Amino acid sequence: METRTYKNSDERISLLGFGCMRLPLVGDTQEIDAEYAGRMIDRAVENGVNYFDTAYVYHQEKSESFIGNALAKYPRGSFNLADKLPTWFVEKESDVPRLFDEQLARCGVDYFDYYLIHNINEERTSIVERNRIYEQLKEFQRQGRIRHLGFSFHDRPELLERFANQYDWDFVQIQFNYVDWELQDARRQYLILKGKGIPIVVMEPVRGGALATLCDEAVRILKDAVPDASPASWAVRYAASFPEVLTVLSGMTRMPQLEDNLRTMKNFKPLSPYEHEVIGRALAAYKLASTIPCTSCRYCMDCPAGVDIPKVLMIYNNYCQRKGDPRNELTLCLEYDILGEKSQAHHCVNCGACTEHCPQRIDIPSWMRTVSDLVKDAEAAAS
Ligand code: SF4
Ligand code: SF4
Structure with a gap:
């Protein structure tokens, strides 16, 4: 398994991270199929995956206890557990230690390796300030209950820059893939974090599965270039090819997805300039096959009314x-x-x-x- 180093430490993080938000379910229910999911976790660990990402709210609040149980048989120092504070549940300062303690108990651990303020956007920055969330989490870090403190982000680059400057962060998690590079300006987000030397955890590298199920023409372009590589593997490699990326989270539901990701990250090779060009062509085909055949050429711009x-x-x-x-x-x-x-x-x-x-x-x-x-x-x- 390819690994990346956390800043200048000797801490090695697997380039593939296991996201615990799309775990397999029992039939049509919302219940996690703990037996199948447990086998996936074991298979991941056997193959060198050492970063597991959960959150308070995933799987109707059952993801934390699942992953805590699944990892309990492994030495605590052998894996990195990432969890997230449900920012929107914080109404007063005392909610922070209450939720944090509850999360430790659910996961059956006494510290988190990576802990994030979940889903920062404009509205939630005021929740953070009003309830002294950062200051309280920093205190938990001093106590050894958090090793690395960060936040996950879904908003405009301007806000990312402001929030990244407002406090001192160990890492940040952003949505990053070859569609959002332009659409959600992931490019600027990446450059902001790179400029500040903040390690990046990537979420949604396959855009919720959309980049695994491309239109026929986009698939043909990718297959012509590398016949045995899946569309998902191209998306994962795209994100992992950026050197400031610490780990690429994949929310895997079935064993074949895990096996495909393991193949990609075991013999990881960054995309070559030719392969970047191939992705560019596949992306153009993907856009053309979309309902509106816009190619993003921007010949129609600028709109006098300001519409993008x-x-x-x-x-x-x-x-x-x-x-x-x-x-x-x-x-x-x-x-x-x-x-x-x-x-x-x-x-x-x-x-x-x-x-x-x-x-x-x-x-x-x-x-x-x-x-x-x-x-x-x-x-x-x-x-
Ligand atoms: S001109 Fe505008 S609407 Fe037309 S294809 Fe180009 S970007 Fe899309
Ligand atoms: S205002 Fe409407 S019609 Fe006019 S340029 Fe902008 S998008 Fe086009």
Whole structure:
């Protein structure tokens, strides 16, 4: 198993991290299939995986106790356990030690190797400040109950920069894959963290499975280049090829996914310039096969009303490609929010300035109305 070093220490972290948010379930229930999942954990450990990521809320609050039990037979120093404070459950200062102690008990450990403030966005930064979350967690760290303190993040790069500067962080977890490089500006997020020397934990390298099930043309492009590599392995290698990435989390549900990831990370080779070019072509095919054939060429920009047309269309296409995902509406709202209010579709005044420049002859104003209405409905359903 390929490993990365935590900063200048002798701490080696497996480049493949096991995400415990999509564990196998028993039949149609929401109950974790502990026997099957336990075999996956054992197989991962046997093959050198030493980073396991859970959170208070995963699997209806059952993920922590599952992974705690599954790892209990291994020496405590042989694995890294990452857990996350459910920021949105913190209403007063005393909630922080209460939740933290509960998490230690659920996992059956007396310290966390990596501990994160979960899912930081604009609203949650004030929860952190109001309840002295950072200061309290820093105290737990001084007591040896947290080894490395960080946060996971889903918002705009400007906020990432502000929050990363506001406190002293040991690591940060971001959504990072070859679609979000542009769509959620993961590129800027990566550069901000790289500039500050903060190790990066990658989540969603396969974008919730979307990059494992590409359209036929994108698959053909990848297969022509490397016949025996799966689409998922390309996505995992993409994320792992960035040197500041400490580990790439994969939320694995079935043994074959684990085996595929193990193959990728055991004989890990960073993407070559040619392979980056192959991914670029596959990404272009993926975009073309989407509901709206936008290629993100940006010939239609700038919109006088400030709408970021290609990003709005990409968000819609991603929504269409995730059909059947129970979190689809929520993800849509999140991506739309990250886009930023000023760039959203409802600002379109139907001036038509964009359509004449579009080589794909997309009826942009009409799609702006469609997307705006769709998001409104999704937000109403979520509230
Ligand atoms: S039609 Fe709408 S999206 Fe297109 S340029 Fe005009 S305001 Fe912008
Ligand atoms: S010009 Fe057309 S294809 Fe190009 S980014 Fe704009 S909408 Fe997409």
